[in-house]
Amino acid sequence: MVLLGNDEFLMELSKLFQKARSSGSVTMTMKRYDGRTKPEPRDGTPVVKNPEFKCLVRAQSRSKKISTVIEQRDVEKFTTAYSNLLKTSVNGLKRLKKPKKKAMAAQ
Amino acid sequence: MTFIPNWEEFEKSAEMLYLRDPLNTRYSIKYSHSKGVFLVKITDNKKCLQYKTEVQQDVRKIDMFISNLIRHMASNDN
Numbered sequence: 001m002v003l004l005g006n007d008e009f010l011m012e013l014s015k016l017f018q019k020a021r022s023s024g025s026v027t028m029t030m031k032r033y034d035g036r037t038k039p040e041p042r043d044g045t046p047v048v049k050n051p052e053f054k055c056l057v058r059a060q061s062r063s064k065k066i067s068t069v070i071e072q073r074d075v076e077k078f079t080t081a082y083s084n085l086l087k088t089s090v091n092g093l094k095r096l097k098k099p100k101k102k103a104m105a106a107q
Numbered sequence: 108m109t110f111i112p113n114w115e116e117f118e119k120s121a122e123m124l125y126l127r128d129p130l131n132t133r134y135s136i137k138y139s140h141s142k143g144v145f146l147v148k149i150t151d152n153k154k155c156l157q158y159k160t161e162v163q164q165d166v167r168k169i170d171m172f173i174s175n176l177i178r179h180m181a182s183n184d185n
Contacts, residue, residue, distance in 0.1 A: 053183055
């Protein structure tokens with residue numbers, strides 16, 4: 001599992017989407033992360049004293065796995081970039097056509 | 108592994124599930140271009156909810172929901 005910076009992660013993710021266009025799928029997982037790097041101690045003391053919550057994002061396609069951590073100050077920048085990436089990549093689904101009222105009345 | 112047919116219902120249940128245990132809840136999205144399927148799953152290791160769609164119109168709703176979740180996860184709210 002490769003841990004990347006936010007921008008690198010987005011670049012690699014767009015490559016994953018392109019590679020998976022002909023076959024296969026891309027899976028993305030998001031989870032809240034409190035910054036812990038050590039296992040929970042047996043005496044019950046909390047793992048992180050003043051948790052600064054971040055968001056852990058992982059993506060995988062076939063056998064390639066990447067991940068990144070989003071800090072609070074990078075949230076807006078990442079969400080807008082990520083949104084754009086999804087909108088441009090996720091475009092092979094069916095488009096429902098709403099029957100227009102005039103057309104219905106004419107029939 | 109319950110599939111919820113309605114997006115609004117899925118969104119409400121997913122939010123409730125996340126707010127009950129924000130640290131142990133994770134959210135997964137899977138897109139398969141060749142099959143034309145977009146799948147969303149949320150779980151807190153006790154309960155799991157899924158939503159599946161083949162419709163382009165749902166992408167925007169799912170996208171807004173994801174952004175809200177990321178924002179909430181990376182903040183100190185409870």
